[in-house]
Amino acid sequence: MLSVHVREKHFADRGGKRHVALRDLRLSAADGEFVCLVGPSGCGKSTLLNIIGGLDASADASVGLDAGAPAASVGFMFQEPRLMPWLTVMENVCLVCAERPEAAALAGQLLEAMELGEVVDAFPGTLSGGMQRRVALARAFVIEPRLLLMDEPFVSLDAPTAGRLRSMLITLWQRRRATVLFVTHDLREALALADRVCFLSSSPGRIVLEHRIELPRPRDPQSAEIGTMYEELLSRHPGLLAGLGGDAQDAA
Amino acid sequence: MSRPANASTATAGVLGSRGKGGASWRPGRDVLLRLASLVVFLLLWQLVAVVAQDPTVPMPAVVFERIGAEVASMALPHHLGVTLFRVAISFAAAMLIGAAIGIAMGRWPALDRFLDGWLVLGLNIPALVTIILCYIWFGLNDWAAILAVALNKIPTVVVTVREGARAIDPRLMEVARAYRLPPARKFLQVYLPQLYPYLFAAARAGLSLIWKIVLVVELLGRSEGIGFQLNVFFQFFDIAGILAYTLVFAAVVLLVEALVMRPMERRLNRWRQ
Numbered sequence: 004m005l006s007v008h009v010r011e012k013h014f015a016d017r018g019g020k021r022h023v024a025l026r027d028l029r030l031s032a033a034d035g036e037f038v039c040l041v042g043p044s045g046c047g048k049s050t051l052l053n054i055i056g057g058l059d060a061s062a063d064a065s066v067g068l069d070a071g072a073p074a075a076s077v078g079f080m081f082q083e084p085r086l087m088p089w090l091t092v093m094e095n096v097c098l099v100c101a102e103r104p105e106a107a108a109l110a111g112q113l114l115e116a117m118e119l120g121e122v123v124d125a126f127p128g129t130l131s132g133g134m135q136r137r138v139a140l141a142r143a144f145v146i147e148p149r150l151l152l153m154d155e156p157f158v159s160l161d162a163p164t165a166g167r168l169r170s171m172l173i174t175l176w177q178r179r180r181a182t183v184l185f186v187t188h189d190l191r192e193a194l195a196l197a198d199r200v201c202f203l204s205s206s207p208g209r210i211v212l213e214h215r216i217e218l219p220r221p222r223d224p225q226s227a228e229i230g231t232m233y234e235e236l237l238s239r240h241p242g243l244l245a246g247l248g249g250d251a252q253d254a255a
Numbered sequence: 256m257s258r259p260a261n262a263s264t265a266t267a268g269v270l271g272s273r274g275k276g277g278a279s280w281r282p283g284r285d286v287l288l289r290l291a292s293l294v295v296f297l298l299l300w301q302l303v304a305v306v307a308q309d310p311t312v313p314m315p316a317v318v319f320e321r322i323g324a325e326v327a328s329m330a331l332p333h334h335l336g337v338t339l340f341r342v343a344i345s346f347a348a349a350m351l352i353g354a355a356i357g358i359a360m361g362r363w364p365a366l367d368r369f370l371d372g373w374l375v376l377g378l379n380i381p382a383l384v385t386i387i388l389c390y391i392w393f394g395l396n397d398w399a400a401i402l403a404v405a406l407n408k409i410p411t412v413v414v415t416v417r418e419g420a421r422a423i424d425p426r427l428m429e430v431a432r433a434y435r436l437p438p439a440r441k442f443l444q445v446y447l448p449q450l451y452p453y454l455f456a457a458a459r460a461g462l463s464l465i466w467k468i469v470l471v472v473e474l475l476g477r478s479e480g481i482g483f484q485l486n487v488f489f490q491f492f493d494i495a496g497i498l499a500y501t502l503v504f505a506a507v508v509l510l511v512e513a514l515v516m517r518p519m520e521r522r523l524n525r526w527r528q
Contacts, residue, residue, distance in 0.1 A: 019513040030373075056433050057432070057433070058429055058432055058433055065387035075436075076436075077433070077435075079430070079434065081426070081429070081430070083426070084425055085427060085429075085430050087427065087430075087445060087448070088445065088526055088527075089451075089523075089526045089528075090444065098434075098436070098440070098444055098445075099436065126525075126526040127329075128526060128527070146434065152433075198269040
């Protein structure tokens with residue numbers, strides 16, 4: 004069970020004055036739940052992930068992941084692959100896990116499952132963007148995370164490549180049952196992936212609407228069901244994606 | 256400060272066989288060109304000696320004969336060994352201390368501002384002044400000599416490494432933090448590789464500076480080493496001796512560059528295609 008409460012996070016200086024990015028934001032996720040965070044750009048989605056991932060110590064926030072869970076069991080996938088260019092694919096994946104033979108074996112399995120078996124000894128610079136994301140995905144799963152934080156990880160990929168990565172992610176998640184927080188600005192992507200979608204307001208960001216999805220997986224973002232759900236949400240809450248969400252809050 | 260990329264291309268080309276221009280490059284031709292350059296050099300030297308007809312311009316054959324004699328008497332190996340030892344110790348000390356200070360200054364702006372004045376001072380003190388002061392304060396001994404050389408080199412290492420430390424990619428450091436990497440692994444596999452180009456630029460420039468300063472240090476206050484020998488030959492106007500020692504010393508420098516520095520750099524840079 005993940006529970007997050009951000010009382011306030013501000014940036015000291017944006018155009019000379021204090022900018023409050025997040026205020027009084029509460030979020031929780033059950034074990035193994037797949038939660039998508041959707042909001043307009045600049046609403047503090049990435050900031051929120053950084054706080055949860057322990058990359059931002061300056062926020063007034065409390066983050067609770069199971070008492071028993073070791074700190075090392077949080078995986079993080081960024082907007083860019085962020086692989087170490089001087090390490091091979093295999094070394095990049097093994098970089099983040101403990102030096103145990105089981106970990107190396109798991110790294111090999113994950114890379115194999117992601118159709119990267121051929122390139123384990125290649126350097127990231129020689130791989131395509133899609134392949135680099137797959138390596139980053141393997142790196143996130145190799146630590147067998149309790150919690151997986153994903154910050155628009157499939158942005159700027161062409162549609163088929165992104166679709167393939169999404170289905171790989173869902174397969175891995177179904178097998179390993181990590182709790183996932185997935186940030187995106189693409190509502191169709193969120194509806195195709197999540198158990199629950201949380202909508203953030205524009206800054207200071209709060210959660211203004213939650214929407215649960217019961218459709219069976221795998222789901223195609225372009226399918227009729229997702230399309231219907233998309234239209235319905237937007238007609239019921241106009242301005243939702245712009246983060247205005249005044250009426251959405253009432254509905255919630 | 257020169258960028259490391261420039262520094263490495265500027266010093267390449269002595270013994271290296273880094274292919275440029277793609278299709279026309281063949282290793283056999285490269286070696287041939289280098290040999291031709293050596294032969295032309297020797298011929299020019301011979302020509303100058305023949306034309307000058309002066310005992311202060313000995314012929315190549317005389318100098319090479321002298322090298323043979325100095326090696327046979329073990330004088331040259333002994334002095335060369337002493338000098339190389341001093342070079343190795345002061346180089347290692349300067350790189351370690353300079354890199355540590357450079358990393359710290361790149362990391363903490365307050366420290367950077369605090370030490371910046373000292374750094375400018377260090378960069379601008381003439382090598383001779385450091386050497387004289389070290390000998391006066393610490394006596395005419397090996398440690399004073401090594402300290403003097405290291406002190407001359409440290410500021411330039413600091414400047415180069417500091418620049419690298421400022422250019423560290425925060426996004427990669429975030430990966431290390433997000434995955435809670437242990438400090439040693441974070442430093443060795445995420446941080447330090449980003450500094451390699453800068454460390455190599457510092458090492459290259461450092462070695463070429465240290466070779467030269469060590470000789471001055473030896474000339475001024477030691478009774479062994481290449482610099483000491485050169486001073487003796489100078490007293491006797493023994494030009495063949497000076498050239499013999501100089502040639503061997505230069506050859507050793509080239510060998511270190513070709514057999515140690517360049518293979519190491521190639522290995523660490525193999526991910527850059």
